Structures are given as C-alpha cells and as structure tokens.
Amino acid sequence: MEKINIIGAGLAGLTAAITLAKGGRHSRLISLQRSERAQSVLAEGGINAALNVMGEGDKPEYHFEDTMRGGVYLADEEAVRRLTEGAPDIVMWLAGLGVPFNMKDGRLIQRNFGGQKKKRTAYAKSSTGKMIMSALIDEARKYEVAGLIERYPHHAFQGAVIMDGVCLGAAVCDTYTGERLTFGGRVIMCCGGLAGLFPRMTTGTTQNSGHAAARLFGQGVVFGNLEMLQYHPTTIGIPDKRCLVTEAARGEGGRLYIERQGSKWYFMEEKYPELKNLMPRDVVAREMFMVRRREDCGDTVYLDMTELSVDVWDKRLPDLRAEIMHYLSLDPAREPIPVREGIHYFMGGINTDVRHRTNIAGLYAAGECTCQYHGANRLGGNSMLGAVFGGKTAAEDILSLPEADTPDLPDAAVTDTEPPEAVKAELGEILYSGLGIVRSESGLMRALERLDELEAREGAFPESRLGRAMLLSALKRRESRGAHFREDFPERSEELRAPTLAVCRDGKIIAEIGGDRI
Amino acid sequence: MSVLKILRRKSADQQPYWQSFEFTSDDPNAAVSTALTALNSRSDLRDMSGEKADPIRWECSCLQKKCGACAMVINGVPRLACDSKLAELGEVITVEPLKKFPVIADLIVDRTVIFDTLRELKVWLERGVTPDERAQEAAFEAAGCLQCGCCLEVCPNYYAGGRFTGMAGALPLTRLIAELTDEQRREVLKAYRKRVYEGCGKSLACRKICPAGLDIESLMARSNAAAAWRSLFDLRK
Numbered sequence A: 001m002e003k004i005n006i007i008g009a010g011l012a013g014l015t016a017a018i019t020l021a022k023g024g025r026h027s028r029l030i031s032l033q034r035s036e037r038a039q040s041v042l043a044e045g046g047i048n049a050a051l052n053v054m055g056e057g058d059k060p061e062y063h064f065e066d067t068m069r070g071g072v073y074l075a076d077e078e079a080v081r082r083l084t085e086g087a088p089d090i091v092m093w094l095a096g097l098g099v100p101f102n103m104k105d106g107r108l109i110q111r112n113f114g115g116q117k118k119k120r121t122a123y124a125k126s127s128t129g130k131m132i133m134s135a136l137i138d139e140a141r142k143y144e145v146a147g148l149i150e151r152y153p154h155h156a157f158q159g160a161v162i163m164d165g166v167c168l169g170a171a172v173c174d175t176y177t178g179e180r181l182t183f184g185g186r187v188i189m190c191c192g193g194l195a196g197l198f199p200r201m202t203t204g205t206t207q208n209s210g211h212a213a214a215r216l217f218g219q220g221v222v223f224g225n226l227e228m229l230q231y232h233p234t235t236i237g238i239p240d241k242r243c244l245v246t247e248a249a250r251g252e253g254g255r256l257y258i259e260r261q262g263s264k265w266y267f268m269e270e271k272y273p274e275l276k277n278l279m280p281r282d283v284v285a286r287e288m289f290m291v292r293r294r295e296d297c298g299d300t301v302y303l304d305m306t307e308l309s310v311d312v313w314d315k316r317l318p319d320l321r322a323e324i325m326h327y328l329s330l331d332p333a334r335e336p337i338p339v340r341e342g343i344h345y346f347m348g349g350i351n352t353d354v355r356h357r358t359n360i361a362g363l364y365a366a367g368e369c370t371c372q373y374h375g376a377n378r379l380g381g382n383s384m385l386g387a388v389f390g391g392k393t394a395a396e397d398i399l400s401l402p403e404a405d406t407p408d409l410p411d412a413a414v415t416d417t418e419p420p421e422a423v424k425a426e427l428g429e430i431l432y433s434g435l436g437i438v439r440s441e442s443g444l445m446r447a448l449e450r451l452d453e454l455e456a457r458e459g460a461f462p463e464s465r466l467g468r469a470m471l472l473s474a475l476k477r478r479e480s481r482g483a484h485f486r487e488d489f490p491e492r493s494e495e496l497r498a499p500t501l502a503v504c505r506d507g508k509i510i511a512e513i514g515g516d517r518i
Numbered sequence B: 001m002s003v004l005k006i007l008r009r010k011s012a013d014q015q016p017y018w019q020s021f022e023f024t025s026d027d028p029n030a031a032v033s034t035a036l037t038a039l040n041s042r043s044d045l046r047d048m049s050g051e052k053a054d055p056i057r058w059e060c061s062c063l064q065k066k067c068g069a070c071a072m073v074i075n076g077v078p079r080l081a082c083d084s085k086l087a088e089l090g091e092v093i094t095v096e097p098l099k100k101f102p103v104i105a106d107l108i109v110d111r112t113v114i115f116d117t118l119r120e121l122k123v124w125l126e127r128g129v130t131p132d133e134r135a136q137e138a139a140f141e142a143a144g145c146l147q148c149g150c151c152l153e154v155c156p157n158y159y160a161g162g163r164f165t166g167m168a169g170a171l172p173l174t175r176l177i178a179e180l181t182d183e184q185r186r187e188v189l190k191a192y193r194k195r196v197y198e199g200c201g202k203s204l205a206c207r208k209i210c211p212a213g214l215d216i217e218s219l220m221a222r223s224n225a226a227a228a229w230r231s232l233f234d235l236r237k
C-alpha cells in the first residue's frame, strides 16, 4: 500500500493529509516540530474569498483580477483562476470545521485588506492562522486515530529519493533519536517559506530553515520567481527576529514619519496625498528605505500612533499595544515607535503546474514553498488561501491517480548535513546585501562575488546554491516589477512579463526569464 | 551579565549535570531564548570554567510567545524561554527541562503524552458545524491553547498516564463543548466529566502560569456547568 509522504505540517500539509484521508488514502505527515509550532499559527490578518457577504457584489472574477494585478501579472493565470474560484468553498469548509471567523447578525463578515477593491478577508480577530490551524489539527486527529494519517513530528527532511527523473520516496532523520529512515511513496513538499536563508531578518519562524527547499533545488527541482521577496513596511526588531506590526495599525490612523532637519516629516502623506500611509506594501517599504538614505534625514522611521483614540486601542488594537509595550518597553499610545521594513513572505519557490506537480514525476509541492499564485507581490490574505487550496489540489491530483508501487528503499539512501549557524548567518548577510528593497546590477554582482568567496572557503552547500539562484534571478530581471525594484531599471518592461525560472544542473545554476533553456 | 546555569543531559540514558555559561547583552529585551541562540552560534562554545561544551539542545520556532515550542523551567517556574527577559531573572538563572515529560536531550522533552491524551479524548468534530456567534468567544479562547505543557507542570493533580487530562487536554475539549449541538456533544461531555471535571481541584494554578494568558476560569465555568447539567439530566432519566 502506498503512503504519501507529506513534508511539513502547517496549513498546506494538514490540508493535503486530510484531503487524502477523506479519499481513503494513507499519508505520513512529517515535520520538524508539531503543527502547533508551524509558522502558519502566526498569521494574523485573515484569509481571502469572494463570499460576497458584505453587500458589495463581490465575485471570484474580481478576486482573480486583484490577485493578478497585485502580482503584476507574473502569477500563473490558470492557477489563480482556480484558486479564486475555489476560495469560497475553502473558507466555508473551514467555518464548518469550527473556525470562529468573526460574525455579525448570524453571518460571517469580511474586512478590507491592501490591494483589494472589496471587503474580502475573513478573519478571527487577530489570530486567524492560529484558529484555522487548531481546527485543522483537530480534523487531522480524527484520521490519525482511524489510521489514515501517521505523524512524524520531530523528523527532518533529508532529501527526495529520485531515480531516472521519478521521485520514489523521501529520506528523513528522527531528530530525537538520530535514526535515518527512507519512506517509499510519492512526496508532497509543504515545507513553508525560506525564512532561514535570512537568519534573524524575517517575521517567520526558526523552524522554516529553508533547508528542505534548498536540498530539492540541488536535486534538480525547478524553482520560480526567487527574486520576489515581500518586505513588510512595519516590523520591529525583537531579539533574533523581526516582529510584525499589523497593517491595521496604519488602517486605524497610524502615521509614518522621519526626522528631517529637526522636525517630523510625514513623507507618505506628502508624496501620496490620496492613500497616504496605506499605499501598497512594496511602495511604503521602498519609500521608507529612500528617505532613510537621504542626507538631510535621520536613520530611523517612526510609526506614530499617539493620536489614536482610547477606544481604538481598547477595542481594536489591544494585543498590538501589549506586544509593543512588552518588546519596546514603550507605550505606543504615548510615544512613536521605531519601525523598519522586514522580510515577511517569499513569493518565489518550487515551480509547479496548476495541479501542483513539480518537474519531477511523483513530487508535488504546496504552500509558501511554491510560487504559482502570487507572482511579483502577494496580497495579504492570499497566502493562507494558497496554502490550504494548494494542499487540497495536490492531494486531489493524487486521489485521481492509481496508487503507485512503493519499492523498498534502503534506509540512509540519501544523507544530508546542514551548514553551521555562523556560515548560514554569513550567507544571509550576503543575500540581504544584494536582495534589499532597492537593487542594482553592481550590488548584485558584489553579492555574487562575496558568495564565490564563501563557497571557495566552505564549499558549495544547498543553501548557497539556492541563494545564488536568488541573486541570479534578480540580476536577470532587468526591470522593476512588484517587490523587485532595480534602481538601474526603474521601469516595468512588458517583454519581461514571464516568471523567472531557476534550476541547478550538474552543480551549475541557471536562472532565466521565461525559462526556455529550463 | 547573566549566568545561565543549565541542567544538561546528552540523552535520556545519560546522567544529568549542571553547566554554567556567561552571557552579556545590551538589548533590554534579551530573553533566555536570546542567550541560548547566541551561545549556540559561538563557534567555540565554552562554559564558565573554560571547558569546551556541545551546543545546547532546545526547541524554538516563533520566538514571540505564540507557538509553545520553547517551554522550560526557568528559576523553578515553567515558562516560555522567549517570554523570559534576562533582566527580570536575576544574575544567576537556572534553566531546566520541563519535569513531567521524558527528557530527550538537554532542554528538549517529549511532549507526546499531551497529544496522545487528545486522541484518547477524541478531540475532533464528527460532523461539520454551523457557525454560531454565541459559541465564538469560547471557541476562540479555547483554540488559543499552545499545547506548551506549562499548565501540566504546575498542576497538583496531573501526572502522565493518570485519568485526569490536565488543562492542555481539557481546553481543546472545551472548544468542542462550545461548538457542538448534535449527539456528539453528549459523548464529549461524558469524557469531560470523567477525565476533567472529576479530577480537577479547581485551584487555578494553571491559570496563573499559562503563557498564552487564556481565560481558563470562564472556559471551565462554562464547560463545568454543561457537564454538571448533563449529569443531573442523566440521573433523572
């Protein structure tokens, strides 16, 4: 009997396992830590679907248009079409699993989120991810007890077992015992975003080391849009990471300023009199970067929330106030807080088709580790949707096919080691130096030279190869689009309206727009 | 400067021993998690007596009090390492693994028993529910449980393998009690009565310790009322 190997137990992995189990198929749900610890529990704002409950005449068609426009037309059109059409069913399914989405007068309500023309984001206060995860964990438990889902909750992915271009299984290591196991059966990668490539610089978790994706890249799996990193404009520095300050802070009236020659300059309000502090994330982040760079300005951008009413603090943002007081030891109702752009989401990742199949037969991928839905910029609320929908779609494709033979694979068929922390930190610095908010050919070339030096000293390793692909992808995209801003090519170029594909072949890394050679 | 006095153990079958490390940070928010991260990123980690030391094994993920991975006993109290500011803990800080779970290595414990309990209790919905505004507040609070295990550590009535589930088992059950309306509710209440209600001393030591700050008191009050009502009802029959 074939058991499907799902690597990752966040939103995508859980949904894939549940979908397979509902179809009567067995899976192994493999993760570094328990689902309760996955990055998905951090999601705050909500999940998108054109439910049309707010009397605005919303339709999946409009959700499709907003998503394509938001991603500046790099997302896979057919995939986005399916995603947005499937979204209402996903959210209603989650509500049926008991997710306490906010309601009013007996009906679910939705809120506004950046880049969307309708109120389309369903939410559970400011803990939407945690609430959805709790419901999915309970649902998966039902099938665990029925024997359909087996949990491997402290197991590190070591690599796929690939023979003659076909994925036959996955190798894992039990981090508690050190035991190495190789599992036959098709594989669905649900291993999350690449936070670990930028240690301490993201809003994500330490668990998402990026190592699993990097291993696959080294094994010949094709990746897409790796240059597309989303910087969230308002994050605060807390020990060892960036902590997100929700967009709602500005939605409720928070204002950004910088010190200029002794006085406060509300630069967003001056430059964008219409949308002011609520311009799309990439624009705000870029403006913050630009003003900080100016000779006549200070080094720190502040978020001023001192004019918010007591009522707003008490009723709508109490968690935020407590969090800021805890970490910054200052009260945002009294004092402006220093904020900075932080890496928040990876639009790029494993390239799949609309059924979530990779270029390797038998290997699927879903969730933040993939790239098809968000193009050059992800809309808030679309990533949880993409993770749940992707996990479901991958599982449904497997359900539509007969069981595969599962050959006996020797344990320790694939071995793997992770680089030391210090080397990962150095790589992170190099990548960040090239892949900041504002990029240029010279900056990227310098980063590539430094990467050459690092590899000459330490040898190439999975993360360094994937990092190189990121830098090369950014170098190849000689235009500015969405999250990718090149100061040497500040305009968008219609000729480059195609995803950037990257692959590692015989140790050589190729990145190309359109990917003809790939 | 802080001194972290850590109870270490190479693996379950090895003897535990104390080892102390110095750590200095000028970040007022530096927490026990910050110290552990920094110590482990030293390429040549040495303890206070200059002895070479292996990296300290511990678990973390979110580093912002939201995932429960980093629960451990700090200065004798179970809490999250990422929610334990060094500046508030005195100069010498003792750090030990949670004690009610088997140790894997150093500060990592195996909390499988929590999840086994949830399976025994059948914490899941048999059928879909219709969203109901009245159930929301309780469901939201109950689903916020991090499954960190801190409550079990301080609970005078909980021990692994016992009938009483402790709060980490009880809270997910209260979500179902809040949301269920069909016949599954009867079964859930029965399990609740036997494995929670009858075992809990209601001292609420768990409420004080819960790092998620969950409103355990009202959740319990609600569910206890439902369970007690159920037992009366059953008696009358």
Ligand SMILES: Cc1cc2nc3c(=O)[nH]c(=O)nc-3n(C[C@H](O)[C@H](O)[C@H](O)COP(=O)(O)OP(=O)(O)OC[C@H]3O[C@@H](n4cnc5c(N)ncnc54)[C@H](O)[C@@H]3O)c2cc1C
Residues within 6 Å of the ligand: A007, A008, A009, A010, A011, A012, A013, A030, A031, A032, A033, A034, A035, A038, A039, A040, A041, A042, A043, A044, A045, A046, A047, A128, A129, A155, A156, A157, A190, A191, A192, A193, A203, A204, A205, A207, A208, A209, A210, A211, A212, A244, A344, A345, A366, A367, A368, A369, A380, A381, A382, A383, A384, A385, A387
């Ligand atoms: C602070 C924050 C707020 C957010 N808010 C929102 C929001 O409001 N709306 C929205 O739509 N999105 C939001 N997002 C993004 C969204 O939460 C994620 O994109 C989504 O949850 C990803 O789900 P996933 O299943 O792909 O991965 P994850 O939940 O990240 O899970 C990854 C899984 O892979 C496993 N794994 C990783 N590496 C390995 C390995 N080497 N071996 C074995 N297992 C491994 C992990 O253990 C984990 O189980 C937010 C993100 C953050 C960080």
Ligand code: SF4
Residues within 6 Å of the ligand: B068, B144, B145, B146, B147, B148, B149, B150, B151, B152, B167, B168, B171, B209, B210, B211, B212, B213, B214
């Ligand atoms: S009730 Fe609180 S202390 Fe207990 S496991 Fe849940 S979050 Fe942790």
Ligand code: SF4
Residues within 6 Å of the ligand: B154, B155, B156, B157, B158, B166, B167, B199, B200, B201, B202, B203, B204, B205, B206, B207
């Ligand atoms: S109230 Fe007391 S007995 Fe009951 S779970 Fe909490 S600590 Fe344990």
Ligand code: FES
Residues within 6 Å of the ligand: B059, B060, B061, B062, B063, B064, B065, B066, B067, B068, B069, B070, B071, B080, B081, B082, B083
């Ligand atoms: S690391 Fe998540 S709670 Fe401490």
